[in-house]
Amino acid sequence: MKIVHFADLHLDSAFAWCEASGDVARRRRDALRDALLAIVDLVRETSADALFCAGDLYEHDRVTLDTGKFLRQTFASLDPVPIYVAAGNHDWYGAESLYATEDWSDNVHIFREDTLRPVRLASGITLWGGAHCAPANTDNFLGDGFRVEGEGAHVALFHGAEQSWLAAQGEGKVPHAPFDTADIRNAGLDHAFLGHYHRPADGAHHTYPGNPDPLQFGEDGERGAVVATISAEGTVERERRVVAVTQVHDLSLDVTELTSRQQIRDALRAAADGLGGLARLTIGGDLEPSLDLHEDTIREQLLETFDAVQVRKSGLHLAYDLDEIREEPTVRGQFVRDVMDADLPTDERRRVLRMGLRALDGRDDLEVL
Structure with missing residues (x-):
């Protein structure tokens, strides 16, 4: 038989992570609904015999009555195709x-027990299936001596954390219903269709x-659902199909070689060319001290292209020529000479110099980055 499997849609998410609010956040939540409609269309397109959902379909603490109606109507539109x-x-x-x-x-089957x-x-x-x-x-759905009974192929559907994947990926996920890969076969199951991890993973x-x-x-891999064919012998053939509606982009800006505000604008324009949706910009490199770099100005430019923007820094520093400043007959020069001559650890000396020179120059644009 052929099934379509998905999980972790998280309808009614707040979208605070991308600093979206108001209409932007509402459009993102609508995009999640559109993704579910695309999954339903995929069931029809592939003539699948069933639809599997392995949890986190919506956010319990935020879900609205309207979302309940949307889900009921959407699932009913697939009748008589069963949904688990x-x-x-x-x-x-x-x-x-x-x-x-x-x-x-009648086509919707909801598992209601934690076994x-x-x-x-x-x-x-x-x-x-379990909930x-x-x-x-x-607890582990496959623990406490659980073992399937009966002839033929046996597959499972649940939301749980396979522990080797948890350790390898370091996603910061809490190990809800943790289990080991070996538990699947030890329980007599041929395959487990799972939810919880947001990165796609195909195990044996x-x-x-x-x-x-x-x-x-930062999410990688194809965003979509899995079309799987299950044989009576327990073998599973899988194909991933993209259904994502939202575009999310990670952009970077190295300011080391940039010497004017216009060059920064041109670099941002080139990075955003042809894109849309949501963007996270990471700024790094050595910034020419004469340049201003304000987060609000950068975000304003990017919002001409994207719905929501997040700006962060990584290894961003002002490119002071300490040898040149040290020779100045100025307060700056004396400050650098005093710090360089002081008995300070290298990292602390670098931090004191940067903070002091910024203060002497009246710089505040990097504090918000």
Whole structure:
């Protein structure tokens, strides 16, 4: 049988991470809805037999009644194609969750227990699904001696943290429902369709689709859903399909060779050419002391192209010629001579010189970067 698998859509996210607010944040939340509609279209396009969702479909603490209606109508539009939902730590199942309060169409199957329960998918194929029933402290779904029963292929659907991936990626993710890769086969499962990690990952016996539309800067890999074919023997063939609506870009600006404000403007214009959506700009290098570099001015220029912009610095310094300043018959010169002659560690001397020279020059533009 063929299925479409996705997770971690996070409907109703605040989008504070990209410094978006007002209409911009609302457009980003609408883009998440558009991504779900694209996933539903993918089910139709591929003639899939079922749709899997491995949790964090929405944000429990922010979700609106309108989002509940949107989900109910969207899932109903696929009827009679079945939809299987395994709630995660952000959309955990409870008496007040959308999963309990909405009047879902007959094709929607929501797992409601924190232990894996079986559902017959097709001849010779069984799905085992479970839900987070609290925002934290969900145990390993594959622990406590869990083992599948019955003949044929067995696959699982849940939201959990495979621990080797957690350690390798260093995503800063909390290990909700942690498990080891070996637990999948030890439980008699052929494959686990998972959610929680936002980076796509294809293991021999597990699949993380990643979030289908960007949720933060720095995300790599294709943003979309997985089309998988499950055989009665338990083999799984996968194909990733992009459904992302939001464009997120990481830009960089090295100011070392730039000597005028116009060159900075030209460099920003070239970096943003042909792009749109959201952007994070990282500024680094040695800045010519005579140049002003204000964050608000840079953001204002980039907002001519992007919906929202975040500006940060990494290794950005003023390019003072200390040898030249030291020879000056000025307060600056005396300051540099005194610091250079002082018995200070190298890093502290560098910090004192930069802070002092900035203060003497009346510079405040780098403090906000």
